[in-house]
Amino acid sequence: MSLAERSGRERRLINAAALVERCRKCAIGSTRRRSVYGEGDSCAEVMVVGEGPGETEDLLGRPFVGRAGELLDRMLLAIDLPRESVYIANTVKCRPTFDDGQRLRNRAPDPSELANCRGYLDEQIEIVRPRILLALGAPAAKSFLGPTFSITRQRGQWYEGPLGIPLVATFHPAYLLRMTGGELTAVKRLVWDDLKAVRAKLYEVRANAPAAPVEQIDLFSSEAD
Ligand code: URA
Numbered sequence: 001m002s003l004a005e006r007s008g009r010e011r012r013l014i015n016a017a018a019l020v021e022r023c024r025k026c027a028i029g030s031t032r033r034r035s036v037y038g039e040g041d042s043c044a045e046v047m048v049v050g051e052g053p054g055e056t057e058d059l060l061g062r063p064f065v066g067r068a069g070e071l072l073d074r075m076l077l078a079i080d081l082p083r084e085s086v087y088i089a090n091t092v093k094c095r096p097t098f099d100d101g102q103r104l105r106n107r108a109p110d111p112s113e114l115a116n117c118r119g120y121l122d123e124q125i126e127i128v129r130p131r132i133l134l135a136l137g138a139p140a141a142k143s144f145l146g147p148t149f150s151i152t153r154q155r156g157q158w159y160e161g162p163l164g165i166p167l168v169a170t171f172h173p174a175y176l177l178r179m180t181g182g183e184l185t186a187v188k189r190l191v192w193d194d195l196k197a198v199r200a201k202l203y204e205v206r207a208n209a210p211a212a213p214v215e216q217i218d219l220f221s222s223e224a225d
Helices: 003-022 055-060 067-078 111-128 138-145 173-177 181-208
Strands: 046-050 087-090 097-099 104-106 132-136 166-170
Touching: 003 111, 046 067, 046 111, 046 138, 067 173, 067 181, 087 111, 111 138, 132 138, 132 181, 138 166, 166 181, 173 181
Parallel strands: 046 087, 046 132, 132 166
Antiparallel strands: 097 104
């Protein structure tokens, strides 16, 4: 990836994030503290797509930085993908909440919020053009694969995502954090299978990808010559 290409992508992501910060298409645009556009390597091979920001993400303006984020970081590292090497986004960029009378609580994004935010997500995918999309949890998977997608039956299978990019879904790390005992052991095993499938697919697509053009730089010339 040339430096010019990388900085062009970074500039486009920064501009898009600024637009999102000003967006008020949904009511949650006014209840959230900060928008959470996404972060990571603009040239990442893997893009992770979660559901939407939670309380910690809303406070910090960064995706997956709460407990689920810590687990996500460990999951990615287990397949040799440090957090900084991937791009992390969500289906919606503002924290979906409801007021329980005492405080704002998290909820799943509703269809109109998903639709309003979809263009931002599609643009991120178009800019980063990852080799693989990893959807975390049913809402993220459904946003790509339709409302009938079943995370329990269809996770771990490969689909064609936006721009023809291979897409796979697995359980959301927050779901793992809610489990205990034997159920947790069983679900952990499934998630590990899915992560290994991501790693294998990455090797496969890398092997089939044409070599990237190398930027021509003159290593041996100097002003003194
Ligand atoms: N859960 C999500 O789906 N996304 C985040 O950014 C944090 C928690």
